Amino acid sequence: MALAGFSSAPIGGNAPRYWEDVEVGERVRSAEFAFSPENIVAFASRYDPQPMHLSEATAAKSFFGELIASGWQTACETFRLMVDARPLGSTPLVGLEIKELKFERPVRPGDRIYAEGEVLERRASKSRPERGIVIMRVVTKNQSDQPVMSQVWVAILPTRKAPPLS
Amino acid sequence: MALAGFSSAPIGGNAPRYWEDVEVGERVRSAEFAFSPENIVAFASRYDPQPMHLSEATAAKSFFGELIASGWQTACETFRLMVDARPLGSTPLVGLEIKELKFERPVRPGDRIYAEGEVLERRASKSRPERGIVIMRVVTKNQSDQPVMSQVWVAILPTRKAPPLS
DSSP states (O other): OOOOTTOOOSSSSTTTGGGGOOOOOOOEEEEEEOOOHHHHHHHHHHHHEEEEEEEHHHHHTTTSSSSSOHHHHHHHHHHHHHHOOOTTTSSOOOOEEEEEEOOSSSOTTEEEEEEEEEEEEEEOOSTTTEEEEEEEEEEETTTTTTTEEEEEOOOOEOOOSSOOOO | OOOOTTTOSSSSSBBBOOGGGGTOOEEEEEEEEEEOOHHHHHHHHHHOOOOHOOHHHHHHTTSSSSSSOOOHHHHHHHHHHHHHHHBBBSSOOOEEEEEEEEEEEEOOOOOOEEEEEEEEEEOOOOTTTTTTEEEEEEEOOOOTEEEEEEEEEEEEETTTOOOOOO
């Protein structure tokens, strides 16, 4: 599943990365997460208790006609995969905003997802020289490499003018 | 905590609502959810294992200097509150897209949140007469009525030309 230009290892390692270190066009690819009927129903029971996510029986009569994962589960699993990929090394992923989040395709039991991140833009903070902004596209794909979710994240991170953070 | 113009009861009840029934300007207010150190750490351990969310000790040395909830936890709890508020009655909340999601303020242990939804726009589907689009602003506020998260949801729902759905 390795693609040219993607790293499946944590690209940032354990060292902190700063705003100045991040390059436009930089890419990261995460590990995978597998959806099951059990984890779909468990997540939905807590956060999205609607018929298409709660059981095969209720889903069969629903909008989608089959059991599918909550889009919020896909978003949360994508975030976990990206945290583990450590694109910023030991510098945390801190979001200011998500500029768009599209539910591209249903995610079904048995689907395996991974996330690809790409840095679109790096922007200085006008008001805070110790912080900078990085804009990343994050696309979650299934085992057939079809996008199931796409997002644009606006993240804030320390510049080299800031004290180190964990 | 009741505000003029807001309903804290499920406004849609148990009957299905259709696209034609939804009015621009219509508003809903959810029940509340309380954050605790335990539920913050539990959510983060699974979906957002970063120092500012995992313990008071790791958070003290982090970007925020104190334990705060994952923004994804706030998003998921907001969605649960909105599902329970049933703004569309028995018609499910199905998202096509989130046009923006802003992390407005940190959420801390002890904070209680609620969500307010307002219909901004109702748009016919060009390609599918049995489906329509509703655009809603959803603002999550804390116990001091300060916004902690704001979103714009693009939802799809059946028109009266569609068969009933659960």
